[in-house]
Amino acid sequence: MNWLEPFQFEFFRNGTLVAVLVGGMCGLIGVYIVLRGMSYIGHGLSHAIFGGAVVSFVMQWNFYLGAGIWGFIAALLINQTVRRTKINADAAIGVITTASFAVGVALISRYRRFTRSFDAALFGNILGVTAQDVAVVAIVAMVVTIFIFFMYKQLLFTTFDAEVARVYGVRTEWIDTLFALVLAAALIASMQILGVTLIAAALVIPAITARLLTDSFNRMILLSVGLGMVSGFLGMVISYYIDVASGATIVMLQAALFGLVLAITSIQKQAERRLIHTHV
């Protein structure tokens, strides 16, 4: 079997490039999402953005602009609801994002004539990425990386303990707002590739797999990004040969890696416990 065979096709090269970029970007942001205990936000926000995408189509706005503003507002609303009320993050995400998704579904049922396929937004279309999609993903991935690089210390402190970070002079409201903006941008860029239904997995799985492997924040970031990129690349190649949807293959590969790491670390812990017990 010639492993390079699929790379002779341009659509596959584009798809693989985007899968690697999206995998790495989601892996990077996912670390902060997981450590903030907001794993559900990727799932919810992508649904909210779907509503924004439909609205932007109906209003004839630019997709990225309309969906971007919609997603950013949804992320801010979630942050503010959690900050200013007694409602927990999971409930706020559930209410705001589902309502937003409902707007999209309602509009689809009202205006049945769509020229753009919303199947791609829901389930992803990694092999149908255009040159414009590649450029958008590359730019967003760069912006996300630059933001996290330069805000690294503030983000770390805010993620660890936002209230104490505020005491030490970190402007956590600004950090949260910028993070919401960056998250919304990353989700919009990834939505056409992985689809609303698979983004959450790409955000969460590499990060929790990395968490199982290390107790160091820096290493967790590197591992999560690495796992996201590798699974994006391998998932694409595997999907070509087993003839299964690429987005689904990437997520299944990530889930398999997580299962493997979970099994290995559990066995290691049991062995350590047994060793301690023997010595005692």
Place this chain on the structure above:
Amino acid sequence: MQPLIELKNIAFGYGKTPVVKDIDLHIHPGQFAALVGPSGAGKTSLLKLILGTLQPTHGQITMNGVSLQGRNKPRVGYVPQLETVDWNFPVTVGQAVLMGRIRNATLWPWPSRAERQLVAEMLDRLDLGGLINRHIRDLSGGQQQRVFLARALIAEPDILVLDEPTSGVDMRTAENVLHLLADLNQQGMTILITTHDLNAAAAHLPWVICLNRTIIAQGPPEVVFTEAILNETYQGDMLVLRHEQMIFVHQRPHGHTYHDILPNPVLGHALANATTLDSVENGTMMAEIDAMLQEQDTENQEGQNELVRTLPV
């Protein structure tokens, strides 16, 4: 002398319910003080007002004469309650301590050589040398408390604020933490803590502030820890025992005597006759009593006497 922190007629509440009111308080440079009061008395809210994370609904807070309202944040080294820390967060001792330098941080994500040296020196100063790469969960309670104290100190604060530094750790660790704070205070650091441990406050702190929504009294423990003041603060029936330089505070049980409710009669006997005990030292009464009990138990096991759980007086 100008106070370091001054609270003038401060009130704070959620909606119409006041959490604290009519608070006038001065914290002077070099002071070592404890806020004491029952749960719900407003200790944490008052602490957050001083930290600048809550804004008063009335009154003014100044630090070195400058109002803390708006964006002005005091330069505080804050040590939160250990119970509030996420111990599963993937952060090492060095990374946790380095967070204290956030005000001076550059945009570069890696610490500078000077910052790394500062962290190493601070860890050495607090007997944490060699633990820089350890995960914060893999430390003892005392070490964990000192890690967050190191983070507070490395910020070069004007004042150290600690929320319940003696809770969540064993008695010996609590003693060590208070000794360490006393040492830091001797070196000139202004320190404000909250605590539920009145006996530790009496033994270690030169100044206590009794709070129950408003300040009931403040001053040295030997002056403030009277039954009248503590009854008003805790809205209960408090017992204050004094022996030489030691003060022992306990809440009287309702409708019972100590002999009825305490785990063994000897402790009740000891409390009732505390003024006749001359072997106990500050904060060690319980340990002394335990030792005596153990001794008597041992004697009983040796068949010398039938166990009579009374304390020699």
